[in-house]
Each structure stands twice: as C-alpha cells, then as structure tokens.
Amino acid sequence: MSEYQQIDILYAEDNPADAELTLYTLKTRNIANNIVWVRDGVEALDFVKRRGRYANRVGGMPRLVLLDLKMPKLDGVDVLKALKAEESTRGVPVVIMTSSHEETDLVKSYKLGVNSYVVKPVDFDKFAELVTEVGLYWMICNKTPGL
Amino acid sequence: MAGDDTNGTMHRPFASMPPRLWFIPLVFAAALTLLACVALLAYVSAQQNVDDDRWVDHTYRVLNITNQLLSDYKDAGSDSRGYMLTGNDEFLRPYRRIVAALPAELNQLSDVVQDNSLQVLRVTQLQELARLRMQQMEQMISTRRAATSKLNGQELAQLMESKRTMDQVIDIMHGMVQEENRLLGVRRADALRSRHVTVWFIVAGNLVSLLALLACLGLLMRELAFRRRTERHVKALNDELAARNTLLEASNRELEGFSYSISHDLRSPLRAIDGYAKLLQARAGAALDGEGKRLLGLVAENIGRMALLIDDLLAFARLGRKALEPEQLDMSAIATQCVADVLQVNAARPRVMVAPLPPCRGDRTLVRQVWTNLIANAVKYSQQSPDAHIEIRGRVEDGECLYSVTDNGVGFDMQYYHKLFGVFQRLHGVEEFPGTGVGLAIVMRIVTKHGGRIWADAAVGQGATFYFTMPRTESAR
Numbered sequence: 166m167s168e169y170q171q172i173d174i175l176y177a178e179d180n181p182a183d184a185e186l187t188l189y190t191l192k193t194r195n196i197a198n199n200i201v202w203v204r205d206g207v208e209a210l211d212f213v214k215r216r217g218r219y220a221n222r223v224g225g226m227p228r229l230v231l232l233d234l235k236m237p238k239l240d241g242v243d244v245l246k247a248l249k250a251e252e253s254t255r256g257v258p259v260v261i262m263t264s265s266h267e268e269t270d271l272v273k274s275y276k277l278g279v280n281s282y283v284v285k286p287v288d289f290d291k292f293a294e295l296v297t298e299v300g301l302y303w304m305i306c307n308k309t310p311g312l
Numbered sequence: 313m314a315g316d317d318t319n320g321t322m323h324r325p326f327a328s329m330p331p332r333l334w335f336i337p338l339v340f341a342a343a344l345t346l347l348a349c350v351a352l353l354a355y356v357s358a359q360q361n362v363d364d365d366r367w368v369d370h371t372y373r374v375l376n377i378t379n380q381l382l383s384d385y386k387d388a389g390s391d392s393r394g395y396m397l398t399g400n401d402e403f404l405r406p407y408r409r410i411v412a413a414l415p416a417e418l419n420q421l422s423d424v425v426q427d428n429s430l431q432v433l434r435v436t437q438l439q440e441l442a443r444l445r446m447q448q449m450e451q452m453i454s455t456r457r458a459a460t461s462k463l464n465g466q467e468l469a470q471l472m473e474s475k476r477t478m479d480q481v482i483d484i485m486h487g488m489v490q491e492e493n494r495l496l497g498v499r500r501a502d503a504l505r506s507r508h509v510t511v512w513f514i515v516a517g518n519l520v521s522l523l524a525l526l527a528c529l530g531l532l533m534r535e536l537a538f539r540r541r542t543e544r545h546v547k548a549l550n551d552e553l554a555a556r557n558t559l560l561e562a563s564n565r566e567l568e569g570f571s572y573s574i575s576h577d578l579r580s581p582l583r584a585i586d587g588y589a590k591l592l593q594a595r596a597g598a599a600l601d602g603e604g605k606r607l608l609g610l611v612a613e614n615i616g617r618m619a620l621l622i623d624d625l626l627a628f629a630r631l632g633r634k635a636l637e638p639e640q641l642d643m644s645a646i647a648t649q650c651v652a653d654v655l656q657v658n659a660a661r662p663r664v665m666v667a668p669l670p671p672c673r674g675d676r677t678l679v680r681q682v683w684t685n686l687i688a689n690a691v692k693y694s695q696q697s698p699d700a701h702i703e704i705r706g707r708v709e710d711g712e713c714l715y716s717v718t719d720n721g722v723g724f725d726m727q728y729y730h731k732l733f734g735v736f737q738r739l740h741g742v743e744e745f746p747g748t749g750v751g752l753a754i755v756m757r758i759v760t761k762h763g764g765r766i767w768a769d770a771a772v773g774q775g776a777t778f779y780f781t782m783p784r785t786e787s788a789r
Binding site for chain 1 (some may be wrong): 583
C-alpha cells in the first residue's frame with residue numbers, strides 16, 4: 166500500500182439498498198475504484214477531518230463527496246455546511262444525490278455552496294444511468310486542485 | 313318575510329308566534345286617523361265655543377239695549393207726567409232729548425234682534441206703539457200748555473190713555489227681556505252640553521289612540537326581540553360554520569401533507585425493489601426459463617406502474633398545497649409551447665392546429681400543466697388513427713375565455729362521462745393506452761381552482777373535444 170492513496174469518492178448514504186445499488190453501478194461500470202461508504206453525517210465528517218474511527222486513516226481528501234440529504238444524526242445539509250465552512254475542505258466538490266426535489270432543499274443546498282444537486286429516479290435503469298453520468302463527469306471531466 | 317310562519321314543520325324553539333307585520337301599520341294608521349279626528353273635533357269645538365260666546369254677548373247686548381230703551385221710556389213717561397202735573401218747562405227738556413233719541417234706539421234694537429223672528433215682531437209692535445205714545449204725549453203737552461193749572465177731565469183721560477200705552481210698551485219690553493233671557497239660558501245650556509260631548513270625544517279618542525299606539529309599540533318590541541333572537545342564532549350558526557371551516561381546512565392541509573409525504577417516502581423502497589429485480593434479471597436471467605423470465609418481467613412492469621402512480625399522486629397532492637400566482641397569460645404562446653413539449657417526448661406526429669387564443673388570467677405553471685395534459689391525451693388517444701388531427705381553439709364568451717382541444721382519435725363512451733375526471737379512473741385499458749388516470753383529475757382541479765369549468769364531448773371512434781373556461785382578467789379569485 167502506497168503512502169498516498171487516492172480516495173475517489175466519499176459516499177454518505179444511510180439506506181443500504183440505495184447504497185448497494187449505487188456502489189454496484191459505480192464498480193461495474195469502472196467509474197471509480199476507491200469508494201468509501203459511510204452511513205451518516207457524523208461518520209462523513211469524521212472521515213474528512215480524520216477523527217473518531219477515522220483518526221488514523223490513510224489517503225488524502227476525497228475527489229468527490231456524494232451526499233444523501235436525509236441521514237440520521239447529522240444530515241446532508243449539516244455536512245455540506247461544515248465542509249464549505251473550512252478553508253481546508255471547501256475545495257472538495259460536493260454532489261447531493263437525494264430523492265427529494267423539494268424547492269426548499271434545493272435553495273438551501275445552493276445557498277450553502279453545493280457543487281451539484283441530482284434527484285434519484287425510481288427506475289433502476291435510469292438510476293444507474295444517472296449515477297454513471299454523475300460519476301463520470303466528476304471523476305473524469307471535472308478537474309480539482311490537488312488537496 | 314321574517315314574520316311569516318308559513319312552514320309549520322319548521323323548528324322555532326326561540327319564538328312562540330311571530331307577529332303579523334301588516335297589522336302594525338294598520339293599527340298605527342288607525343291611531344293617527346283617530347288623533348286627526350280628535351284634533352279636528354277640538355278645533356270645531358273651539359270655534360263652536362267662540363260662536364256660543366258671541367251669541368251670549370249678543371244676547372247681553374240686546375238685553376242692554378232693551379233695558380236702556382225701557383228706562384228711557386219710563387223717564388220720558390215720568391217727565392211728561394211731571395210736566396202735566398206742574399206745567400213746568402223744566403220737565404220738557406230731558407223729555408225732548410229722550411224723544412229725539414228713541415227712534416234711533418228702536419232702530420238699533422231692530423237690527424240686533426234680526427236673528428229672532430219673534431223679537432222682530434215685537435220690535436215692530438214697539439215702533440208702532442212708540443209712535444202712538446209720542447203722538448199721545450204731544451197731544452197732552454199741547455193740551456196742558458193751552459190749559460190752566462188744574463187737570464181737567466180731558467187731560468186726565470189723556471193721561472190714563474198714555475199710561476195704558478206706556479204699560480203696553482213696558483209689557484212688550486219685559487217680554488223681550490224675558491225672551492232674551494230664555495234664549496240666553498238655552499244657548500248657555502247648548503254650549504255646555506256640546507262642550508261636554510266634545511270633551512268626552514276628545515278624552516275617549518285620545519285614550520283609544522293611546523291604546524292603539526301602545527299596541528303598536530308592543531308589536532314592534534316583540535318583532536324586534538324576535539329579530540334579535542334570529543340574529544343571535546344566525547351569528548351562532550355562522551360562528552359554528554367558521555369553526556367547522558377552520559377544522560376542515562386544517563384537515564385538508566393535513567391530508568395533503570400526508571399524501572405528499574407518503575408518495576415521497578414510497579419512492580425509496582420502490583427504487584430498491586426495481587434495482588434488485590433488475591440486478592436479479594441481469595445475474596440470473598439466463599438461468600430462468602420462459603415462465604421465470606415472464607414473471608420477473610411482470611415484477612419490473614408493475615414497479616414501473618407503481619412509480620408512475622406515485623408520481624401522479626404526488627403531482628395531484630402538490631396542486632392542493634401550491635398557492636395560485638395569477639398573471640396575464642398569452643394562451644396562444646403557452647399552448648404552442650406545450651404542443652412542442654409533448655411532441656418532443658412522443659413519437660407520434662399528428663397534425664396540430666393552434667388557432668389564435670384569447671389571453672386570460674391564471675397561474676402560469678398550472679395552466680401549462682392543463683395544456684400539457686390535455687394535449688398529451690389528445691396525442692395519445694389519436695395515435696392509432698391514420699390521419700391524426702388535433703385542433704386547439706379559443707374564444708371569449710360571456711366574460712370568460714373558453715378553450716377547446718379536439719382530436720379525432722378513439723374517443724370514449726359518454727355513458728361513462730361521470731368517471732372521466734375521477735382520480736385514477738380510466739375509460740380505456742392500460743394495454744391499449746398507458747396512463748394512470750390522474751391526468752384529467754389534475755386538469756379539473758387546476759381549472760376549478762381558477763374558478764373555471766371543464767367538460768368534454770365525445771363519441772366512440774370519433775374523437776373527443778375537451779372544453780375549459782378561465783377567467784378573463786382581474787376578476788380571478
């Protein structure tokens with residue numbers, strides 16, 4: 166294992182079914198290799214800030230944070246706010262992937278500086294397509310500064 | 313009229329017997345008439361009193377003159393007798409004076425008794441006797457002048473003669489005085505009686521008027537109390553209605569919130585089911601036989617259907633929560649845009665004609681939804697027709713804007729018209745034409761929210777026309 170391991174995606178999702186389907190899609194379509202899956206906002210922040218059970222984790226900042234809105238303990242909005250508040254983490258792209266297309270959630274997220282907001286479709290084929298598109302875009306098209 | 317108790321079965325716990333309202337003005341009018349009569353009577357009586365007083369005065373005047381005349385006669389008589397006895401000219405001076413004044417006095421008396429024919433007759437007699445008397449006295453005086461100091465037989469006879477005449481005069485005058493006194497008494501009694509009658513009438517009239525007015529007052533007060541009770545009852549009913557409305561509104565909002573969150577929360581597990589089913593299909597599909605594949609296919613199909621249902625239900629619920637934001641809408645532009653949108657996601661290519669449409673007032677997003685749904689329906693149900701043709705028209709009628717979407721597709725049976733706009737109600741099988749049956753329910757809800765109406769006309773195999781109205785301008789709710 167090299168000193169520096171590229172964390173491709175930090176994926177925060179509490180629903181195991183959604184998580185499984187997303188991870189399955191990302192893996193089978195070779196969009197990302199190193200994906201870290203956390204189940205709630207606290208774990209997500211712990212990972213980023215290297216504390217709690219992730220105090221001695223390897224690797225740098227993830228290249229993309231994929232966030233669900235509705236999670237127990239800290240929800241997506243709280244994580245987003247925390248990430249964008251710190252200088253050290255502001256540069257990390259955050260994509261919110263949620264079932265909610267409530268106007269209020271959209272407005273709130275963009276106010277806090279989210280990089281992208283997508284809605285999970287019910288149809289699996291469409292869902293897989295979305296994940297693929299989002300993943301490919303942020304992994305391959307989009308450029309981020311080295312962190 | 314609030315006072316009519318026309319429906320005996322109506323429950324009126326708060327009023328014994330509502331008063332007849334027409335009775336009040338009648339009684340009041342009667343009271344007023346009575347008062348007017350009383351006033352008139354009082355006036356007439358006053359006039360009568362004045363007249364009576366005048367008559368009494370008149371009578372006194374007559375009496376006065378008569379008495380004056382009587383005393384003058386007596387004076388003249390005594391003066392002449394004095395001269396007859398003494399031959400002294402001293403007696404003649406006053407005598408001459410009185411005699412000169414007598415005719416005038418008699419005339420005066422004649423004038424004042426013109427009202428009484430009996431008295432007039434007497435005056436005439438008096439005038440005659442006066443003349444006679446004067447003659448006699450002149451005779452006596454001249455005889456006396458010519459004669460010596462002693463009264464002779466002739467002179468005595470003359471004296472007696474004149475005395476008899478004098479007595480006659482005095483009798484007549486007494487008669488006149490009596491008559492006038494009698495008249496005075498009669499007139500006084502009449503005046504008194506008429507006054508009594510008048511007073512009785514006035515008192516009675518006033519009393520009756522007073523009673524009538526009191527009756528009116530009583531009736532009015534009762535009516536007032538009745539109305540006040542009704543008012544209170546109505547207010548109580550209104551308050552109850554308002555309270556119920558508030559409850560209803562709260563319940564509605566709760567229901568809408570409920571249906572929204574349900575639809576929303578149903579999506580997650582649905583996504584999971586679809587995902588796992590498809591993964592299963594991908595992984596084990598090859599190992600399945602025809603029947604297995606068919607069953608799995610049905611799972612996927614039903615998931616798709618459920619997803620659509622949830623979407624439609626969500627859309628329908630969202631309608632109730634959204635507040636209307638009305639603005640002036642260019643319906644031609646919106647309709648044309650919606651046609652383009654619908655055809656973009658639909659492979660069908662019917663001929664679409666959009667006629668010039670009058671502008672109206674409404675919520676842009678919701679109205680777009682209406683057009684989209686109606687046009688999508690028209691396109692969907694005319695797909696199977698070889699020469700699919702859709703017409704969109706609009707015109708102003710009776711202050712509203714009336715729009716229509718006509719297609720020449722499969723139409724529907726008007727027998728089931730009542731189901732047309734129901735939620736999840738469909739008139740065609742899902743195999744023939746996909747859809748959940750909420751599209752028209754959504755359209756109806758939107759149109760109704762704007763204060764408009766929607767209806768349809770169709771025949772099986774001959775297409776359908778959907779009509780809806782929208783408010784023209786600022787009068788929208």
